[in-house]
Amino acid sequence: MPDKEKKQGTNISRRNFLKGVGTGTVAATVAPSVLISNEKTADAQMGDAVASATIQLNINEKSYQVEVEARTTLLTVLRDGMDTGGNNIDLTGAKLICDRGECGGCTVMVDGKSVYACMMLAIDAQGKQITTVEGLADGDDLHPVQEAFIQHDALMCGFCTPGFVVSSAALLNENAKPTLEEIKVGLSGNTCRCGTYPFIFDAVKTASQKM
Amino acid sequence: MASWGEASESRLIGKRVTRLSGKDKVTGKAKYTFDINEPGMLYGRILRSEVAHATVMGVDMSDAEALPGVKAVIPLIEVGKKLRYQGQEIAAVAAETDDIAKDAIRLIRVDLEELPHAVTEEDAMADGAPEIRDWPSNQSEPNIREDGDLEAGFAEAAVEVEATYHTPVQTHVCLETHGHVAKWEDEQNLTVWASTQGVFGVRNDFAQRFELPANQVRVITEHMGGGFGSKFGPGVEGHTAAELSRITGKAVKLMLTRKAEHLVAGNRPSMTQHVRAGATRDGRLIAYDMKGYGTGGISSGAGFTGPYVYHVPNSRAERVNVATNAGNQRAMRAPGHPQGAFGMDSLMDELAEKLGMNPLEFRRINDPNEVRQAQYTLGAQEIGWHRRNRVPGSGTDVKKRGMGLGSGQWGGGGGRGTEARVTINADGTVEAVTGTQDIGTGVRTVIAIIVAEEFGLAPTDIRVTVGDSAPGLPSGGSGGSQTTPSVAPVIKTAAAAAKQKLFERIAPLLEAPIEDLRVGTGTIYVVSDRTKTITWKQAAGQLGMESISEGGTWDEDLRQGGAAGAQFAEVEIDTQTGAIRVIKIVAVQDCGLAINRLTTESQINGGVIMGLGQALLEERFMDAVTGRMLNANLEDYKVPGTLEIPEIKSIVFDTHRKVTGVGEPPCIPTPGAIANAVYNAIGVRIRSLPITPDKILDALAEKKA
Ligand code: FES
Ligand code: FES
Numbered sequence: 001m002p003d004k005e006k007k008q009g010t011n012i013s014r015r016n017f018l019k020g021v022g023t024g025t026v027a028a029t030v031a032p033s034v035l036i037s038n039e040k041t042a043d044a045q046m047g048d049a050v051a052s053a054t055i056q057l058n059i060n061e062k063s064y065q066v067e068v069e070a071r072t073t074l075l076t077v078l079r080d081g082m083d084t085g086g087n088n089i090d091l092t093g094a095k096l097i098c099d100r101g102e103c104g105g106c107t108v109m110v111d112g113k114s115v116y117a118c119m120m121l122a123i124d125a126q127g128k129q130i131t132t133v134e135g136l137a138d139g140d141d142l143h144p145v146q147e148a149f150i151q152h153d154a155l156m157c158g159f160c161t162p163g164f165v166v167s168s169a170a171l172l173n174e175n176a177k178p179t180l181e182e183i184k185v186g187l188s189g190n191t192c193r194c195g196t197y198p199f200i201f202d203a204v205k206t207a208s209q210k211m
Numbered sequence: 212m213a214s215w216g217e218a219s220e221s222r223l224i225g226k227r228v229t230r231l232s233g234k235d236k237v238t239g240k241a242k243y244t245f246d247i248n249e250p251g252m253l254y255g256r257i258l259r260s261e262v263a264h265a266t267v268m269g270v271d272m273s274d275a276e277a278l279p280g281v282k283a284v285i286p287l288i289e290v291g292k293k294l295r296y297q298g299q300e301i302a303a304v305a306a307e308t309d310d311i312a313k314d315a316i317r318l319i320r321v322d323l324e325e326l327p328h329a330v331t332e333e334d335a336m337a338d339g340a341p342e343i344r345d346w347p348s349n350q351s352e353p354n355i356r357e358d359g360d361l362e363a364g365f366a367e368a369a370v371e372v373e374a375t376y377h378t379p380v381q382t383h384v385c386l387e388t389h390g391h392v393a394k395w396e397d398e399q400n401l402t403v404w405a406s407t408q409g410v411f412g413v414r415n416d417f418a419q420r421f422e423l424p425a426n427q428v429r430v431i432t433e434h435m436g437g438g439f440g441s442k443f444g445p446g447v448e449g450h451t452a453a454e455l456s457r458i459t460g461k462a463v464k465l466m467l468t469r470k471a472e473h474l475v476a477g478n479r480p481s482m483t484q485h486v487r488a489g490a491t492r493d494g495r496l497i498a499y500d501m502k503g504y505g506t507g508g509i510s511s512g513a514g515f516t517g518p519y520v521y522h523v524p525n526s527r528a529e530r531v532n533v534a535t536n537a538g539n540q541r542a543m544r545a546p547g548h549p550q551g552a553f554g555m556d557s558l559m560d561e562l563a564e565k566l567g568m569n570p571l572e573f574r575r576i577n578d579p580n581e582v583r584q585a586q587y588t589l590g591a592q593e594i595g596w597h598r599r600n601r602v603p604g605s606g607t608d609v610k611k612r613g614m615g616l617g618s619g620q621w622g623g624g625g626g627r628g629t630e631a632r633v634t635i636n637a638d639g640t641v642e643a644v645t646g647t648q649d650i651g652t653g654v655r656t657v658i659a660i661i662v663a664e665e666f667g668l669a670p671t672d673i674r675v676t677v678g679d680s681a682p683g684l685p686s687g688g689s690g691g692s693q694t695t696p697s698v699a700p701v702i703k704t705a706a707a708a709a710k711q712k713l714f715e716r717i718a719p720l721l722e723a724p725i726e727d728l729r730v731g732t733g734t735i736y737v738v739s740d741r742t743k744t745i746t747w748k749q750a751a752g753q754l755g756m757e758s759i760s761e762g763g764t765w766d767e768d769l770r771q772g773g774a775a776g777a778q779f780a781e782v783e784i785d786t787q788t789g790a791i792r793v794i795k796i797v798a799v800q801d802c803g804l805a806i807n808r809l810t811t812e813s814q815i816n817g818g819v820i821m822g823l824g825q826a827l828l829e830e831r832f833m834d835a836v837t838g839r840m841l842n843a844n845l846e847d848y849k850v851p852g853t854l855e856i857p858e859i860k861s862i863v864f865d866t867h868r869k870v871t872g873v874g875e876p877p878c879i880p881t882p883g884a885i886a887n888a889v890y891n892a893i894g895v896r897i898r899s900l901p902i903t904p905d906k907i908l909d910a911l912a913e914k915k916a
Contacts, residue, residue, distance in 0.1 A: 071310065080248070080309065092246035093239020095436075097386050098469055098845035105386060133239035142237065150233035153809045156817060157651030158236030159386040159436030165237050184853040191845065193386050193437050194651050195820030197856040199813060 054084060055126050060135030064089060068122040075106045075117035077125075078132060093133035093162040097191070104190030107163040107170075108132045114170035116189075133162035136169060144210045145169045148203035156194035164190050168204045177208050213704065213766045215804055215868045222732070223664045225865075227809035231656045231675060232434065232649065241434045244406040245466055247392040253282055253305040255455050255465030256312040257448060258319050259474070260294040260301055263328035263536035263838025264341065267292055267321065270302055274318040280311040282459045284319070287451065294323070295344060295509050296536050297839050298474030300447050305455040305463050328536040330833040332481065332506045335535045343534040344509060351511060351532040364498030364525025368489025370565035376486070376554040377899035378882070380506065380831040381479040381824075382472075383543055384850050387436020389446060389476045390466030393453040401453060402429045405445065406466075408438040409688030410648050413445050414680040420450055421457075432648045432678040439821075440542035441477035442650075443688050473843035477541025478831060480505040480513035482550040488523075490562045494576045499526040505550075506533045507540030516551030520618045521559065521577040536838060542690060544818070545621060545875035549825055549882055553900060556617040556883025560890060564603070570887065571596060571616060582866055583618060586777040586799040590616065593797040593860055594779035604894015604914075609787050612794070615887025616779045619879030623802075623872030624772020625696025627765045629686040633662055633705040634760040635713055639748040641666060643706070644676040647686035647698050652874055653810035654694050658702050660806055665706035667730030668747060692872030696770035699806060699870045705763030712759045717750050771869035775801045778819070778880035781857075782888040786911060789904030791827060793857040793885060801864045803871030808863055815861035815877040822881025824851045827901050 052069045057077065065084045066077055078091040094117050097105030106117040109131040136143040145168045148154070155161040164187065171178060171186035178186060183204045192200070218225055235241040268291075272284040287300040294301070302319050306312040328343075329335040335349040343349050365371070385406075392404040401421060407413045410430045418425040435442070445453075452465035467476060484503030491497050505513035513532045563573035571591055578584060590596075599614035600606070631645035643662050649655045655677055659670035666672075676682065687697055714728045714735075721728065723737040736744035779797040784790070798819050805811040828849040832841040842848040861877075882900055890896045895910040 069310065076309070079246070088248050090248050091239070092242065092248070095243075095245065095386070100469075100844060100846060102845040103386070133237075137238055142234070146234075146237040149237045150229050153230060153233075153813050155230070155233065155236050156653070156810075156813055157386070157437045158232065158241055158434060159243060161236045162239045184856070187853045191386070191850060191852055193384050193439075193821075193850060194813075195817030195851070196813065197820065197851075197853055198816050198859050201853075201856075 053123070055123060057122065057125055057130060058128065059091065059130045060132060066122070070121070070123065072122045073118055074108070074120040074122050074125045074130070077122045078108070078117060091132050091134050095159060095162065097160070102191070104167055105160055105163040107166045107190065109166060109170055112170070112173055114167050133166050136165065143169055144207040145172065145204070148207040148210070152199045152203040152206065154196050154199040154203040156196055160190065160192040164192065164200055168207065171204070172208055172211055176211060178204065213768050215769065218868070221664065223660045223670065224806050225804065225808060228656060228660055228670055228807050230653055230810065231659055231670065243387050243434045243436050244390055244392055244404040244432070245387050245436070247404045247464060249392065249394055249462035252392070252462040252464055253307060253455070253459055254309040254312045255303055255305045255452055255463045256316050257287070257300050257451060257465070257471070258302045258316045259471060260297055260299045261839065262294065262323060262325055263297050263330055264326040265294045265323040266326065267294060267301070268324050269322040271320040272302060274320070275304055275315040278311065278315050278318060280307040281315045282306060282461070283455050284315065285454060285458070287447065293326070296538050298471055298538050303451045303455060305459055328838040330536050330838045331835050332483065332504060332533045332535060334835055335506070335533050343536055346534060349534045350504070354530045355527070357527045359525035361498055361500055361525050361527050365489050367491055367497050369492040370562060371487065371489045372558060372561040372565060373487040374558065374561060374898055376484050376557055378482045378550040378553055378825070379900065380481045381543065381829045382831055382848065383439045383441040383477055384848065385437035385439060385441060385472065385476070388467040388469065388472040389442060389448060390464070391445065391449045391452040392462055392464045393456040394462035395456050395460070399423065400427050402431070403449070403453065404431045405449065406435045406442060407432050408442045408648060408650050408690060410678055410680050411646050411685040412443055412688050413449070416445050417453060421453065426683065428680070430680045435648065435650055438650050438689070439544050440546065440690060443690065469845060470843045473831070473848060474840055475538040477543065478508065478538065479543035480507040480540045482515045482554065484517060484554050486517070486554065486558055488558055488562060490566060492566070494566055494568055494573055496521055496523045496562065496577045497525060499523045501528045503529070504531040504533050506535045506537070508535055508537035510539035512540050515547040517554055519551045519555035520580070520620050521555065521574070522579045537833060544821060544878050548619060548621070548879045549822060552617060552619055552879050553882040553886060556880070557886055557896070557898060560615065560887045561896065574616070574618065578618065580620070580775050582775040582801050583777050586775065586801070586864060589862065590777050590779045590797045590799045593862070594781060594795065596779065600891045603891045610783050610785050611892040612781060612783045613888045613890065613892025614779060614781045615884050615889070615891055616777060617880035617883030617887065619776040619876050621692060621774045621876035621879065622772040623692035623696060623774050623876065625693045625770045625870065625872060626687070629697050629701045630684040631698070631701045631705045631763045632684055632760055633702065633709045633763070634758055635709055635751055635754070636758045637751055637754040637756065639751040640674065641668065641672060642674045642676065643702060644682050644684055645686050645698060645702065646677070646680055646682065646684045647694055648678045648689055650689050652689070652694060652814060653807060654698060656810060657695055657699060657806045661699060661702045662706045665703070665710055666747065667732050667734065692874040692876065694872060695806065696870045696872045700766040700769035701763035703763070703769060704766055705761050708761035708763065709759050712761060713750060716753050717745070720753060721745065769869060771803055771867060771871055774871050774873060774876045776876050776880055778884040780881070780884040780888040782885060782892055784889060784892045784907060786893065789907035791889065791902060791904065791907065793823060793855070795858045795860065796881065796884070797860045797862065798877055799862045799864050800873060800877050801866055801871070802873035803865060804868045805863050805865055806870060811863050811873060812861045814873050815863070816859050818875070818877025819859050819861065819881050820851050820856065822878040823855065823885065825900060826882040826885040827855070827903070830901055
């Protein structure tokens with residue numbers, strides 16, 4: 001490596017490279033994560049960003065009218081969105097953790113199936129039934145999965161918990177009596193750093209017996 | 212002398228109690244810093260360096276400032292200053308939406324003069340290595356510890372082992388990234404929601420930074436999504452959030468991205484140790500000579516333990532801290548211990564094999580700790596130690612099984628510095644308040660259990676407030692496994708004092724001396740005449756308009772440090788693919804009095820799983836050429852998932868009735884136990900973590916050759 005590489009104002013690639021820093025959206029795999037986003041891509045993304053539309057979303061059996069950009073994810077609407085009346089939607093149970101479909105922290109149900117809300121564009125969620133962790137309980141009656149998570153202490157910090165709860169409920173929708181192996185596979189799209197897994201497995205077992 | 216009483220007298224303490232915060236957490240109601248939505252709140256983002264070493268020649272923020280929706284752009288480094296690692300802060304923005312903030316970050320132009328970097332220990336230690344920071348050398352003065360007479364020790368040794376053990380840098384991977392929501396209520400009052408392990412430390416830091424009286428800063432951490440030692444101060448991101456809020460007059464949320472979390476939010480330093488050790492024919496560890504180094508990135512602090520746990524009369528250990536152009540280390544769950552324990556427990560097995568001795572037997576001879584001696588017996592029974600491979604690597608099956616063990620030791624005795632208040636209101640409600648924080652350990656529930664036990668109530672009857680500096684009742688940071696042992700004694704004495712006050716008020720009513728009063732279940736009665744009884748509510752009703760509110764005091768006798776642990780692992784290796792499956796782990800963990808057995812088991816499980824990640828999966832990859840981290844995401848930086856989880860038998864090994872913290876110790880013995888089990892299965896030793904299939908296949912191929 002040269003001792004000192006002069007990277008002054010004329011060096012476009014250096015500048016463009018830094019424009020791509022910190023966005024968290026550029027990289028997809030190891031190799032591209034060290035690549036440089038070029039100016040055109042960045043501008044194109046921003047160009048798209050300007051276009052917005054008003055759409056209707058059905059969340060937890062309630063209809064919301066929201067204005068979204070093409071790039072707006074379902075997760076962004078749930079957590080940070082505002083309806084056209086200016087009210088925060090504020091469904092913050094689903095979390096953004098990995099921002100790339102790896103951790104399941106953002107899991108919600110779309111038409112009864114678990115979906116990573118960070119990977120779904122809001123416009124693609126139109127006309128579908130979206131259920132978030134906030135919509136699982138029936139008033140004060142918790143969903144059996146929720147009851148079982150509390151009973152077995154299937155949570156510590158709890159940050160991953162909403163994602164696991166929704167994934168577990170979706171798993172039991174599809175397979176009412178899963179074996180331990182099936183539970184592990186069914187929840188393999190979710191990550192917990194505190195290490196609550198053993199008690200999560202117990203909780204799902206218990207919930208399946210009650211449902 | 213205060214005590215927790217006998218187990219037989221306890222209604223709640225030591226039992227399995229579900230978490231008070233459980234319902235909020237399973238319904239999504241629990242609000243983390245990341246979930247705070249203040250009216251008009253702006254979103255902050257930080258532009259970070261993508262290069263490991265450079266001088267900043269210019270920062271042009273004008274395009275970013277001109278972007279609609281951007282409310283503030285501030286530089287975080289001066290022109291002419293050096294960037295010393297990927298991820299270092301350059302500038303920050305606040306905008307109406309997070310997407311606009313993202314766009315604005317892209318529009319900031321930075322001119323850099325790149326400098327040579329060294330991101331690996333080897334590059335930083337090489338002759339002519341670039342100067343990483345303004346230290347005389349990239350390597351610290353060695354830290355040397357000597358004991359006994361090394362030469363005499365080796366002279367006495369019948370067998371010797373010489374080996375090099377390595378553990379890479381690991382990152383904390385808190386699922387809630389570091390971050391804050393900062394909001395100036397007016398020019399003199401700052402409110403900060405912080406994802407922190409130390410509410411009061413963060414409060415004091417902000418107060419100092421913005422020159423405010425401490426009580427004009429309020430820090431709130433109702434729930435937080437994992438810290439593991441990395442979340443104590445506000446850091447650059449916290450100060451930046453507050454500064455952006457000050458400039459804009461709006462609340463500002465600034466959470467790190469997942470990538471930044473890997474790069475700058477702390478890590479467990481690496482360890483490379485070269486050790487030569489000897490044992491006598493009758494199995495006494497007699498000499499230990501170790502030279503090692505590690506990197507904590509741009510900061511110092513890359514220490515690790517060794518010799519560890521076992522008694523060795525003659526030893527010398529020399530450790531060097533190596534600076535590299537990478538984000539700084541922070542305390543990570545039992546700092547220095549898991550890496551040291553992996554080295555030591557691998558070494559112990561290698562010596563035992565040379566002696567032709569059962570590794571368990573070898574430890575029995577050399578471990579002076581009586582608690583662990585008992586744990587060895589129990590753990591061996593639980594795993595079925597007799598089933599292990601007599602001859603490591605023997606057998607002809609494609610899939611081979613093996614067993615190993617590892618050991619650990621931790622403090623966790625707690626300390627002074629917590630203030631707490633327990634209040635009994637006239638309507639019978641009870642409040643307990645202290646400035647600690649629940650980082651997932653369940654201290655909120657622990658507090659409720661203690662107060663409920665004292666008052667004869669249910670834990671859910673106690674309203675517990677933690678994670679807020681506003682009541683002005685400080686407590687220390689949650690580090691060193693100190694939270695429960697620090698908080699529990701003060702809560703207990705506060706509750707006892709409040710109960711005493713209540714007894715004083717109602718003794719005349721019950722026509723009995725105060726000493727004769729006892730709490731039942733929701734009642735207070737006279738011990739000498741059990742017909743004289745009133746309900747808790749009636750008793751509290753006597754208070755009229757007043758309430759009883761008592762503080763607590765530190766009580767040395769209610770806690771104790773020193774937590775021994777031993778773990779046994781069984782693994783299965785596919786010798787064709789190198790795949791490693793952990794089948795079972797038995798974790799026997801000393802933790803004194805486990806106030807809540809349920810959450811204590813959770814903590815042991817969690818420690819074991821983090822140790823499993825260190826053993827088999829986790830490694831920060833730095834690219835020597837570009838100076839960048841290659842796996843700063845959750846896809847390529849692997850943490851354990853459901854498919855890696857073995858059967859875990861967490862045994863709460865309570866040896867006394869004093870409180871000891873247990874957050875950290877269960878992650879210590881795991882890597883050593885797994886590494887030894889791998890050896891027992893295939894008969895080749897992997898001396899560097901993580902133990903991945905490629906290493907297994909290479910080692911097997913080498914053995915064949
Ligand atoms: S945040 Fe959506 S999968 Fe991780
Ligand atoms: S409970 Fe903390 S990450 Fe799962």
